[in-house]
Amino acid sequence: MIAAAGGLAAAPPPAADVAAIDVRGVSKHYPGSAGTSVHALGPIDLRIPTGSFVAVVGPSGCGKSTLLRLVAGLERPDAGTMMRYGTPLDAPSHEVGIVFQEHVLFPWNTVLENVLLPADVLALPRAAARERALRLLEMTGLAAFADHRPQMLSGGMRQRAALCRALLADPRLLLLDEPFGALDALTREELSLELSGLWQDLGRTAFLITHDIEEAILLSDRVLVMSPRPGRIRADFEIDLPRPRNADTPRLSRFQELKQEIRDIIFDRRA
Amino acid sequence: MSAPFSSRLAGRATIPAVYLALLIAWELSVRFFAVPAWILPAPSEIGRTALQWAPELALNSLVTLRETLVGFLLAIALSLPLAVLIALNTTARRLLYPILLGLQSVPKVAVAPLIILWLGLSEWPKIVIVILVCFFPILVNLIAGLEAAPRTMLDLMRSLGASQHMIFRRLRIPVALPHFFTGCKVAVTFAVIGSVIGEFVAAQEGLGYLILISTSQSQTPLAFAAIALLTLLSIALFHGIEWIERRVVDWTP
Numbered sequence: 001m002i003a004a005a006g007g008l009a010a011a012p013p014p015a016a017d018v019a020a021i022d023v024r025g026v027s028k029h030y031p032g033s034a035g036t037s038v039h040a041l042g043p044i045d046l047r048i049p050t051g052s053f054v055a056v057v058g059p060s061g062c063g064k065s066t067l068l069r070l071v072a073g074l075e076r077p078d079a080g081t082m083m084r085y086g087t088p089l090d091a092p093s094h095e096v097g098i099v100f101q102e103h104v105l106f107p108w109n110t111v112l113e114n115v116l117l118p119a120d121v122l123a124l125p126r127a128a129a130r131e132r133a134l135r136l137l138e139m140t141g142l143a144a145f146a147d148h149r150p151q152m153l154s155g156g157m158r159q160r161a162a163l164c165r166a167l168l169a170d171p172r173l174l175l176l177d178e179p180f181g182a183l184d185a186l187t188r189e190e191l192s193l194e195l196s197g198l199w200q201d202l203g204r205t206a207f208l209i210t211h212d213i214e215e216a217i218l219l220s221d222r223v224l225v226m227s228p229r230p231g232r233i234r235a236d237f238e239i240d241l242p243r244p245r246n247a248d249t250p251r252l253s254r255f256q257e258l259k260q261e262i263r264d265i266i267f268d269r270r271a
Numbered sequence: 272m273s274a275p276f277s278s279r280l281a282g283r284a285t286i287p288a289v290y291l292a293l294l295i296a297w298e299l300s301v302r303f304f305a306v307p308a309w310i311l312p313a314p315s316e317i318g319r320t321a322l323q324w325a326p327e328l329a330l331n332s333l334v335t336l337r338e339t340l341v342g343f344l345l346a347i348a349l350s351l352p353l354a355v356l357i358a359l360n361t362t363a364r365r366l367l368y369p370i371l372l373g374l375q376s377v378p379k380v381a382v383a384p385l386i387i388l389w390l391g392l393s394e395w396p397k398i399v400i401v402i403l404v405c406f407f408p409i410l411v412n413l414i415a416g417l418e419a420a421p422r423t424m425l426d427l428m429r430s431l432g433a434s435q436h437m438i439f440r441r442l443r444i445p446v447a448l449p450h451f452f453t454g455c456k457v458a459v460t461f462a463v464i465g466s467v468i469g470e471f472v473a474a475q476e477g478l479g480y481l482i483l484i485s486t487s488q489s490q491t492p493l494a495f496a497a498i499a500l501l502t503l504l505s506i507a508l509f510h511g512i513e514w515i516e517r518r519v520v521d522w523t524p
Contacts, residue, residue: 072430092430104423107522108445120441121431149522169431 020205021048026080039230055208055216058226097166099179103158105150112146118169136164156187312492320492342401354413375407397469404465405458416450452516
């Protein structure tokens with residue numbers, strides 16, 4: 001499905017010592033019922049090195065989506081410091097592309113218009129953006145559906161379109177909030193492998209939130225395991241599996257080993 | 272497989288057949304009980320009178336249609352900026368909403384004579400009454416629609432750094448459109464009633480005026496014909512808006 005990324009080659013990598021995301025001592029509370037406050041997250045330290053693929057796995061309700069919203073700049077932490085490419089992170093940035101759990105495509109726009117949304121918002125040159133959007137749709141096998149409304153597409157195709165939109169403005173950092181969570185297992189695996197290939201071709205930095213351990217291992221260089229609320233990082237795994245990853249990767253004994261270790265930590269079965 | 276032609280035809284014909292049966296029952300009972308035409312005319316009598324008075328009915332229908340449409344369109348023009356203001360600004364909401372709700376709660380029939388007193392005998396007092404009768408459903412639905420944008424979509428726009436203006440144009444307006452049309456469909460049937468209220472109080476033309484003078488002269492079949500035309504006008508306007516809605520809001524199933 002993934003064609004060569006002609007014309008979409010990565011921008012020259014920035015200085016390697018500046019992390020894409022550097023989060024220190026960040027925590028978040030939400031107002032609960034009757035004036036109480038719910039401790040959702042942290043304190044957490046998180047470093048996403050430039051050019052790497054980092055995943056966070058954890059049980060539902062552990063605050064991992066809150067972590068992504070903080071990293072995206074959609075919410076502010078109660079404590080701690082957050083840096084994005086060496087500058088304080090206090091608002092969303094066009095350097096960051098997000099794929100949400102639901103596709104969040106506008107039903108009143110065509111697939112192409114949806115993919116072009118960032119170009120409209122950021123007032124990018126029209127013709128170049130259109131060309132890039134069509135090339136992204138081509139790479140994800142959606143070229144024939146450019147003029148369709150998203151509601152005509154299957155769940156997997158909608159999420160591909162959402163990925164195209166996130167990549168349109170050529171973001172340095174891609175945030176993925178359980179992007180395949182709403183899809184069936186077969187589509188999920190297919191899309192994970194596609195994303196893995198796409199990520200490697202484009203050479204970007206990515207941060208994935210998921211509850212699917214296999215998906216996290218398959219895609220990532222590092223997998224962080226979160227504890228139940230208040231979410232803290234409980235373990236940090238280096239995923240030393242060879243790239244490019246493919247449909248055979250989950251059969252490697254190292255993959256199964258990592259999966260078992262991560263499961264043990266999530267279910268608290270480590271000796 | 273689609274159903275055979277004959278059974279589809281039968282399905283389509285059922286509802287008109289019921290209406291026709293009701294009309295025939297009306298016709299027969301009026302004849303059987305010999306009800307005088309000035310109390311309840313038979314459908315055939317109404318039809319005959321309508322043909323006889325066709326030019327007058329057409330002229331007065333046009334007057335009522337014009338008052339209704341001008342008032343309705345002005346109500347939309349007034350509701351649009353008010354809804355935007357109320358949806359976006361909490362101070363404006365606290366200031367304006369009670370006033371508008373109060374205006375809506377005043378019985379329009381009760382203030383109609385005052386409006387005629389202030390504005391005279393032209394078409395304008397009727398138009399003002401139409402505006403008063405139909406602005407509220409448009410406004411309330413429009414406000415609800417402008418506030419109906421899902422949080423996930425707002426997050427998406429915010430994550431792109433979109434301005435309020437951009438969020439409005441690309442997200443809030445399309446989300447509001449189906450709500451707006453719902454308000455318009457309710458309002459347009461009210462608008463016809465508004466015109467008739469105005470014409471009842473003081474007028475020299477219009478279907479309301481025609482009903483008033485024909486009943487006062489025991490010309491009941493003519494009054495019935497005018498009422499039938501008002502009903503048809505209301506239904507036609509409703510379907511007209513639905514037709515526009517289907518072309519504008521073409522993304523809902």
